[in-house]
Amino acid sequence: METTLKVEGMTCGHCKSAVEGALKEVDGVNDVNVDLDTGNVKVSHADSANKVEMREAVEEQGYDVV
Amino acid sequence: METTLKVEGMTCGHCKSAVEGALKEVDGVNDVNVDLDTGNVKVSHADSANKVEMREAVEEQGYDVV
Numbered sequence: 001m002e003t004t005l006k007v008e009g010m011t012c013g014h015c016k017s018a019v020e021g022a023l024k025e026v027d028g029v030n031d032v033n034v035d036l037d038t039g040n041v042k043v044s045h046a047d048s049a050n051k052v053e054m055r056e057a058v059e060e061q062g063y064d065v066v
Numbered sequence: 067m068e069t070t071l072k073v074e075g076m077t078c079g080h081c082k083s084a085v086e087g088a089l090k091e092v093d094g095v096n097d098v099n100v101d102l103d104t105g106n107v108k109v110s111h112a113d114s115a116n117k118v119e120m121r122e123a124v125e126e127q128g129y130d131v132v
Contacts (some may be wrong), residue, residue, distance in 0.1 A: 013128075014080030062079070 003051060005041040007054070008064040010034065015063070021055040069117060071107040074130040076100065081129070088123040095120070 010016060016034045019041060023032045028049030032064045033042040043054060076082060082100045086116060089098045094115030109120060119129040121131045 011077035012081055014077055014084065034127065 001045055001047050001049070003045065003049075003054065005054060005058060006009045006044065006066050007034075007041050007066055009035055010037075010039060010063055015061075018061045019058055019063060022061050023054060026050070026053045026057050033049055043053045067112055067113050067115070069109045069111065069120065071120060071124065072107065072132045073100075073107050074122060074132055075129045076102055076105060076129055078102075082083070085129060088127050092112055092119045092123050103122055105113045 007019060010019060013036075016036055020032045023029055023043055023053055025040070026049060028043075028046035029043055030046070031044040035041075041058070043049075058065050069115055073085060076085060079102075085100055086098045087110055089095055092111075092115060094112035095123055096112070097110040101107075106126070107116070109115075124131050
């Protein structure tokens with residue numbers, strides 16, 4: 001299963017790493033792919049993964065999910 | 067003694083932390099203050115501190131000293 005989050009405020013490789021790392025800590029998330037130019041974050045995950053947790057993980061790093 | 071480096075490419079708080087952390091590892095450096103908006107990095111240091119090492123520490127993090 002794949003979910004694409006639209007994330008605002010990521011500007012550099014450190015931001016990308018922060019978001020990827022946080023999302024990979026969410027239960028059921030298998031892989032994360034950040035496109036810095038577009039802000040699109042593709043998350044591959046089990047059906048059981050909770051999208052609210054994904055959003056919160058990103059927001060805790062200081063970025064907005066729109 | 068204080069030296070101001072002009073650094074290009076820092077875009078976010080992670081960049082700031084990376085530059086500050088690297089400079090604080092340089093022998094003789096006591097304090098570092100990054101202004102993200104201007105790119106000015108103020109380094110407080112002993113007279114013995116080596117400015118080439120400061121420049122290299124920043125460049126190793128992927129930023130240009132101009």
